[in-house]
Amino acid sequence: MINSKRAQLYLLTVIILSLLVFLMADLPAKTEEGSREPILLYQNFVSQMPMVINSAVYNSKNLTLDVDDYSGKFITHSATKNINLSLFYVIQYNSSIFMRNRMGSDINATLSDRTYLIENSNSILISPAFPVDKIRIMSSGIDYDFNLGQGRTDFKVIFRTVDARNNIEVYTYG
Secondary structure (H helix, E strand, C coil), X not given: CCCCHHHHHHXXXXXXXXXXXXXXXXXXXCCCCCCCHHHHHHHHHHHHHHXXXXXXXXXXXXXXXXXXXXXXXXXXHHHCCCXXXXXXXXXXXXXXXXXXXXXXXXXXXXXXXEEEEECCCCEEEECCCCCCCEEEEEECCEEEEEECCCCXXXXXXXXXXXXXXXXXXXXXXX
């Protein structure tokens, strides 16, 4: 159809220039969908923890040791998925409140009018003289408020994940 050499050269030039303009133009960046691993880990943790607690209570085992053992194994499991998991949890059982800090930084826990400093990798067992119905946890400048149930075993957790791309996700339960 195009017989002249000059017309073929013009057509080839137009195609090349169009291609260059298209390649040099800024195309909108495509955002990658986030990993679902952190939410799946969280859902797994909070679905399994009541079974760990119930098993320890039913078998008259040391509740705090069983929960601590499970949490440690869960943190190790999350590392196999390249996720750095940090936990802070509160267990109310009978008239005692157990708090364990695995967040990587110190935590302030306020029960009624008294504040406790729980250093990283430490725990505290409190047997308050009067019922406590609220607890405020301060971690990295953020307050987390929880209500404690009276006369029942209760579990609260702050669940923080950091993946290989330094994406941080925080979930709470309870």
